[in-house]
Amino acid sequence: MTKKVELTLACGDYEIVRALKEGTVRPDGIELTILTEMDSTTRHWRFLRNGEFDVAEVSLSSYMAAKTRGLPFDAIPVFLHRRFRHGFIFTHTASSIREPKDLIGRKVGVKSYLVTASLWLRGLLEGEYGVPHQSIEWYSELDEDVDYTLPSGLKLHKIAEDKSIEQMLVDGEIDALLHPDLIAPIKKRDPRVGRLFPNYKAEEIAYYERTGIFPIMHVMGIRPDIVVRHPWVPINLYIAFEEAKQVAMKRMENPRIVPLAWYREAWEEQQAILGDDPWAYGVEGQNARTLETVIGYAHQQGLIDRKVAISDLFLDVSQGRKRGDKHRV
Structure with a gap:
């Protein structure tokens, strides 16, 4: 049997990662040990201060501060946590x-x-x-x-x-x-x-x-040594996170799974206001404007010393035009 790359992933216990946690979605070539019991502040500290995890959901602002100071961290544009403030x-x-x-x-x-x-x-x-x-x-x-x-x-x-x-x-x-x-x-x-x-x-x-901004709170950090040894890992992780999200969004269409009396109405209201996928990943479209805005805030407030380019913050997870399983013939 082909040996898979074993990685630790620390993140929140979200519905949009349930399929990864339960193993119904598996990143190609990767065996994940997923840790979801930490609170956010502990996870961020243990990743950014101690480098304890291979991959970790991490504060966007702290990641920008670390990255622009030359600390050894990379990220992929997976945004598990957004919130209006x-x-x-x-x-x-x-x-x-x-x-x-x-x-x-x-x-x-x-x-x-x-x-x-x-x-x-x-x-x-x-x-x-x-x-x-x-x-x-x-x-x-x-x-x-x-x-x-x-x-x-x-x-x-x-x-x-x-x-x-x-x-x-x-x-x-x-x-x-x-x-x-x-x-x-x-x-x-x-x-x-x-x-x-x-x-x-x-x-x-x-x-x-x-x-058009739905504020991004967290990004998916990854240790650069992982990327150097296995340059294919970021894209495969990104694909798996996207697949897990799609599984979750499909599941959440069913009002029976949530103990809220008017859940379906809330779901439809969200779609009407925010569209079909408010948790979109990647750096295109409205995500670019959102990221440019928060980068500007970080520079204005002195958290970073320059307005860093989005491409300098995130690894390239593109596969080119019309590539991927949905285009397979």
Whole structure:
């Protein structure tokens, strides 16, 4: 039997990778050990700091910071995690913050400064609502995935080890919080915490209709030594991720698999607004505009020292025109 290349893949436990995890889709020539039990911040750190995995879903912003600093990482344009972010700006309700410009001069927390959700939100606040990122005093909770030098003029404080950035918001020690996840005070309906955009879905739809951008959060990192030894691996992985996604999208058409009363209506609404494949991979079409936008934000905010080309961030996974199984005769 032909020996396959054995690789470790660390990623989130998403529906769009279920077929890979269960083995119904297998990348040609590759045997995957798939790790899905880590939270995102742990996975990013262990890949970017320790190089523990051959392939890993990783923060786009941290990957850009690593890549432009010459650290040994590559990526393929597989985007397992996207998310609109207007609903993730949380405020202390007694802070009198009612609109984005009220954030100017305030104390605002982030999980970490490099995290992609914060990068997108700072870019949105500055580009869409006129809130310069340097007009805010920032408070960060976690160590960064990649070491970097703070841009001049940026006010950023690391909170004490025994502090929680979410509790600081509840207690009014900070005025607002940009966070990648739905925070506990919101889940518990704590009246001391609210959202900057209460009707965030309408804001997000309007943003998409205006820009065509569905923000990319994570990319698929790969160690360069794997690519050097097996240059065919990136394309074969890319094909497998695409196949797994198509299996998932087909499965998700069935409303019986999801315990939501109006799931089918939500599915159809998503299709009407975002199209048939909002999780498109690759660097063509609208993905190019999305990536150019976030690269611009990263440069503007000092996370990278130049506007890097998309082709410098991602390995080429193209196969040429009209090639692949669907064109086989």
